[in-house]
Amino acid sequence: MKISSDIHEAALWLSKNKVVAIPTETVYGLAASIYSEQAIQTIYKIKNRPSNNPLIVHIKSVEELPKYAVDIPDKALVLAKTFWPGPLTLVLKKSIQIPDYITSNKDTVGIRVPDHQTTLKLLDAIDFPIAAPSANPSNCVSATSATHVFNYFGNKLPFVLDGGFCNKGLESTIVGFENDVAVIYRMGALSVEQIENVVGKVYIKNFEAQNPIAPGMFSKHYAPKTPLYVVQNMNLFLSETPHQNIAYLGFSTKENHEKIKAHFDLSKKASFDEAAQNLYKTLIEIDSYNFDAIVTHFVPNIDLGNSINDRLKRAAFSIT
Ligand code: TXA
Ligand code: MG
Numbered sequence: 342m343k344i345s346s347d348i349h350e351a352a353l354w355l356s357k358n359k360v361v362a363i364p365t366e367t368v369y370g371l372a373a374s375i376y377s378e379q380a381i382q383t384i385y386k387i388k389n390r391p392s393n394n395p396l397i398v399h400i401k402s403v404e405e406l407p408k409y410a411v412d413i414p415d416k417a418l419v420l421a422k423t424f425w426p427g428p429l430t431l432v433l434k435k436s437i438q439i440p441d442y443i444t445s446n447k448d449t450v451g452i453r454v455p456d457h458q459t460t461l462k463l464l465d466a467i468d469f470p471i472a473a474p475s476a477n478p479s480n481c482v483s484a485t486s487a488t489h490v491f492n493y494f495g496n497k498l499p500f501v502l503d504g505g506f507c508n509k510g511l512e513s514t515i516v517g518f519e520n521d522v523a524v525i526y527r528m529g530a531l532s533v534e535q536i537e538n539v540v541g542k543v544y545i546k547n548f549e550a551q552n553p554i555a556p557g558m559f560s561k562h563y564a565p566k567t568p569l570y571v572v573q574n575m576n577l578f579l580s581e582t583p584h585q586n587i588a589y590l591g592f593s594t595k596e597n598h599e600k601i602k603a604h605f606d607l608s609k610k611a612s613f614d615e616a617a618q619n620l621y622k623t624l625i626e627i628d629s630y631n632f633d634a635i636v637t638h639f640v641p642n643i644d645l646g647n648s649i650n651d652r653l654k655r656a657a658f659s660i661t
Contacts, residue, residue: 342494344487344501348459351502352466360384362476362490363463364504365455367428367512367530368483368621369490370399370473371498378442381472387497389479395444396472397430397451397513401464409452409470411436414518416540423539426456428509428530432517443472453513459504475512482563482621482628482656485510489625510618511648519544528648530617547651565624568658569635578636578661588627590637592616602632613645620649624656 343350354361358377363370371388373380375398385392398409403421406413410433417431435450444450455461464471475483476490484490487503514529516536523543525533537543567588572578579587579598589601593611596604605623607616627635639653640646654660 342491342496342498342501344491344503346459346503348463348466348502351463351500354500355380355463355467355469355471359499360387362484362487362494362498362501363460363471363473364487364502364507365399365457365460365473366426366507366509367455368485368507368510369476369487369501370397370471371476372399372471372473374467374469375440375443375472376469378440381442384472384474387494388474388477390474391479393445394474395447395451396474397453398439398443398470398472399453399455399460399464400470401461402426402454405470406452407436409436409438410434410450414521416521416523417516417518420516420523420536420539421454424531424535425454426461427454428456428511428513429453429536430513430515430527430529432515432526449517451515457504457508459502463502480564482565482624483512484625485618485621489622506618506622508618510620510622511645511652514648516543528651530645530648532644533647534644563621563652563655564658565628565635565656567628567632567635569624569637569653569656571639571653571657571660572636573638573661575636575638582634584634586632587634587636588630588632590623590627590635592638592640594638596636601636603630607649613640613649616640617645617649620652 358380360383363372412434430451430453439450477483485507487501509530511530514531515527525545589604591606607619639650
């Protein structure tokens with residue numbers, strides 16, 4: 342695998358029906374031309390992704406949207422104009438431009454304009470949109486650097502377009518429309534409050550039981566290998582747990598106890614933006630050591646704290 346910031350080389354691989362990893366502001370993606378069925382199949386294979394889980398299409402600007410989506414609700418257009426380029430994926434009725442193998446045969450498409458200069462330049466250099474799921478094997482923590490992608494896929498992938506660390510660090514927020522009401526199918530790097538400021542009250546249906554529409558929303562997802570305990574009563578937990586070699590994941594918080602052997606702080610200044618940026622890379626880092634457990638608390642349930650807590654829930658081995 343080659344790691345490089347050469348946009349033209351990335352464009353060349355893509356036009357030759359190959360899969361390359363690309364940076365976005367949220368997480369890295371495994372990208373292919375939406376018109377290359379062969380490359381799309383490769384994505385599913387190397388990610389070990391179930392075939393009923395559709396891919397997000399990345400386009401270069403909001404002006405391109407009507408080419409790929411039809412019957413676009415007014416609220417969707419307002420959201421796109423407000424937040425693109427940015428971490429918002431809209432689920433819309435697809436046009437005939439979008440092949441069925443992108444959308445797992447659904448008549449809708451998840452679509453967004455990523456906010457990353459390198460990938461926007463790449464989209465400018467090619468004449469097709471790119472489909473890209475997150476660049477991690479299914480059920481693993483998403484990659485927020487080129488090195489993470491390399492460690493996951495090695496030589497299964499010819500090329501990673503290096504765009505540095507992802508600025509947001511959480512996946513895009515996915516929004517669909519049911520009877521003209523905005524519905525959040527996945528919490529993400531754009532907060533519920535930011536969306537409600539533009540379109541008013543939204544519904545949230547981001548667990549699979551409520552929402553067979555976005556099959557990626559399994560309740561267990563994004564999990565590190567080291568069991569993660571999200572704990573309310575830390576003293577009680579630490580006195581009872583058999584684990585002796587624990588990593589503490591804090592949000593400007595600390596906990597002194599003989600069973601806690603190291604502290605990792607998501608944000609020393611208790612900033613949600615910084616904590617979101619650090620969450621996956623910290624979980625991946627902790628996994629590279631030999632702790633037998635990770636303990637943490639939920640963060641306050643407002644703004645991006647909601648999205649961080651959503652990921653902690655999906656990453657958790659146990660919540661007490
Ligand atoms: O931030 C992101 O969205 C990243 C970057 C690379 O853009 N991509 C990403 O893709 O997170 P992925 O494949 O890991 O997650 C896409 C989610 C899945 O849960 C999938 O089910 C949902 O989007 N999705 C895609 N198309 C959909 C559709 N037509 N209807 C409902 N859900 C859809
Ligand atoms: Mg993913």
